[in-house]
Amino acid sequence: MASTSHRLNRVIWILAGVAAILIGWQLLSLFLPPVYVASPAASLRALGRLAWGSTLWIQVLITLKRLVVGLAVGAAGGWALGIASGLYARVRAFLEPIRWVGMTIPVVIVAGLAALWFGLGDFTVMVVVGLIVLPTMFVNTVEGIRAIDRDLVEMGRVFRFSRRLLLREVYLPGIASPSIAGLTLATGIGIRAVVLAEVLGAASGIGHAFSRASSWLETDVMFAWIIALLALMALIEFGVLRPVRRRALRWRKAEQ
Amino acid sequence: MIVFEHVSKSFDSLKVLNDVSFRLASGDILGVVGPSGVGKTTLLRLITGIIAPDEGSVQVAQGAVGYVFQEPRLLPWRTALDNVAVALRAQGMEKDGARVKAAEWLGRVGLAGFEHYHPAELSGGMAQRVAVARALAIEPAVLLMDEPFVNVDIDLKSSLMVMLQGLLAGGKTTAVYVTHDLTEALRLADRVIELQADRTVRELDLSDRAAVARDWFARASAQE
Numbered sequence: 436m437a438s439t440s441h442r443l444n445r446v447i448w449i450l451a452g453v454a455a456i457l458i459g460w461q462l463l464s465l466f467l468p469p470v471y472v473a474s475p476a477a478s479l480r481a482l483g484r485l486a487w488g489s490t491l492w493i494q495v496l497i498t499l500k501r502l503v504v505g506l507a508v509g510a511a512g513g514w515a516l517g518i519a520s521g522l523y524a525r526v527r528a529f530l531e532p533i534r535w536v537g538m539t540i541p542v543v544i545v546a547g548l549a550a551l552w553f554g555l556g557d558f559t560v561m562v563v564v565g566l567i568v569l570p571t572m573f574v575n576t577v578e579g580i581r582a583i584d585r586d587l588v589e590m591g592r593v594f595r596f597s598r599r600l601l602l603r604e605v606y607l608p609g610i611a612s613p614s615i616a617g618l619t620l621a622t623g624i625g626i627r628a629v630v631l632a633e634v635l636g637a638a639s640g641i642g643h644a645f646s647r648a649s650s651w652l653e654t655d656v657m658f659a660w661i662i663a664l665l666a667l668m669a670l671i672e673f674g675v676l677r678p679v680r681r682r683a684l685r686w687r688k689a690e691q
Numbered sequence: 692m693i694v695f696e697h698v699s700k701s702f703d704s705l706k707v708l709n710d711v712s713f714r715l716a717s718g719d720i721l722g723v724v725g726p727s728g729v730g731k732t733t734l735l736r737l738i739t740g741i742i743a744p745d746e747g748s749v750q751v752a753q754g755a756v757g758y759v760f761q762e763p764r765l766l767p768w769r770t771a772l773d774n775v776a777v778a779l780r781a782q783g784m785e786k787d788g789a790r791v792k793a794a795e796w797l798g799r800v801g802l803a804g805f806e807h808y809h810p811a812e813l814s815g816g817m818a819q820r821v822a823v824a825r826a827l828a829i830e831p832a833v834l835l836m837d838e839p840f841v842n843v844d845i846d847l848k849s850s851l852m853v854m855l856q857g858l859l860a861g862g863k864t865t866a867v868y869v870t871h872d873l874t875e876a877l878r879l880a881d882r883v884i885e886l887q888a889d890r891t892v893r894e895l896d897l898s899d900r901a902a903v904a905r906d907w908f909a910r911a912s913a914q915e
């Protein structure tokens with residue numbers, strides 16, 4: 436079938452992309468001293484040591500918890516505010532300056548202030564992640580509401596849909612796609628924010644472990660943590676985002 | 692009951708309806724004919740209250756409004772069955788009853804077996820019939836139809852028209868049927884108004900329907 440060969444083609448190109456990264460990495464490690472770039476093999480050995488000593492699992496779980504809680508709260512907040520702003524021009528206007536501040540202040544500053552206010556630890560990191568992902572989710576949701584098919588809203592009005600029914604049957608399914616796109620984007624931003632916040636505002640987690648390895652010039656360990664981080668992202672992408680996307684947009688299959 | 696009194700409506704500088712008046716009693720069926728862009732859909736939207744007249748007044752009796760839009764306008768994320776059931780739910784029907792009734796109505800428009808199809812999996816004419824089922828299922832006090840059978844093939848259209856005639860005959864439903872095909876209007880309607888390109892409105896004298904049709908086709912062929 437055409438679609439299977441199409442998919443196979445895609446997979447081949449993805450694998451080629453992965454291979455390109457690995458080859459590039461290997462080449463760099465051949466030409467640069469190990470203190471700059473650890474080779475793939477050395478990085479994997481360091482990762483093995485971390486996993487054996489159980490440091491890896493503990494730190495990954497700490498980071499995962501902070502990421503998931505911060506992301507969930509920030510994304511849910513941005514989503515709810517986005518819906519309200521999409522529906523009511525007044526709310527949108529009121530939130531506009533706050534959104535602008537939120538999107539303009541760099542993560543480093545948010546993390547520095549949060550560490551100052553709340554001390555080092557979980558709460559600080561979660562606050563940073565939440566604050567950083569919120570505007571992204573917000574903007575995507577507002578755009579989603581504004582892009583809703585006005586004709587469907589008119590249909591709902593004519594058939595006397597209650598506010599609740601209109602929200603459930605027209606607005607929410609209508610913004611499913613941009614909401615999930617926003618969540619994907621927010622997750623990418625969140626994972627960067629969590630690491631930075633852990634460098635500045637925590638004494639544990641992947642970010643902290645990374646910065647410690649960096650001050651000891653343990654390049655292989657630094658690379659091991661990068662691998663751990665990528666694995667974490669893959670876990671979220673394939674374990675959460677994709678299933679959610681598939682479920683929420685199941686009706687789309689019919690359109691293809 | 693639907694009453695238009697000296698209704699005018701413009702979009703920006705474009706005057707679409709100019710001084711339109713008519714009065715429909717409960718149970719009346721009005722046909723609206725006229726060329727493309729003349730304001731037929733605008734007239735229906737005024738009846739729903741979605742848009743308001745610039746001048747004059749529009750009064751519509753209380754009760755549910757069923758609307759077959761010019762395009763199906765179904766919820767793409769809902770199945771054919773749920774699209775009809777949701778409209779019933781909006782009128783206050785409970786879930787199971789709504790689904791049973793929705794299935795009945797899909798059967799009546801010839802869509803038994805397609806209950807679980809999504810709109811994208813239906814042909815244009817099938818989707819349009821779901822929209823017809825949705826509008827009729829709620830047993831509206833006011834039924835608005837904007838070229839409802841435009842994508843439906845001729846045999847099916849005939850049987851749906853017969854069904855519609857049966858439903859409306861002697862009932863309390865006030866209906867407005869928009870079409871560019873006068874013969875359709877003559878089949879269904881008690882009264883027919885023609886919106887004309889010069890923004891005037893004329894009610895056709897239906898005491899001699901054959902003469903009206905003859906005159907219509909004579910004018911149509913004169914334009915060609």
Ligand SMILES: Nc1ncnc2c1ncn2[C@@H]1O[C@H](COP(=O)(O)OP(=O)(O)OP(=O)(O)O)[C@@H](O)[C@H]1O
Nearest residue numbers: 702703705707726727728729730731732733734761
């Ligand atoms: N929301 C709107 N904004 C601006 N102009 C509009 C709007 N709705 C309709 N019009 C204009 O009003 C005129 C009448 O439109 P309408 O849709 O009522 O025509 P119609 O008789 O239903 O035509 P058709 O047979 O092609 O459906 C058109 O010139 C159209 O461009």
Ligand SMILES: [Mg+2]
Nearest residue numbers: 731732761837
């Ligand atoms: Mg129209």
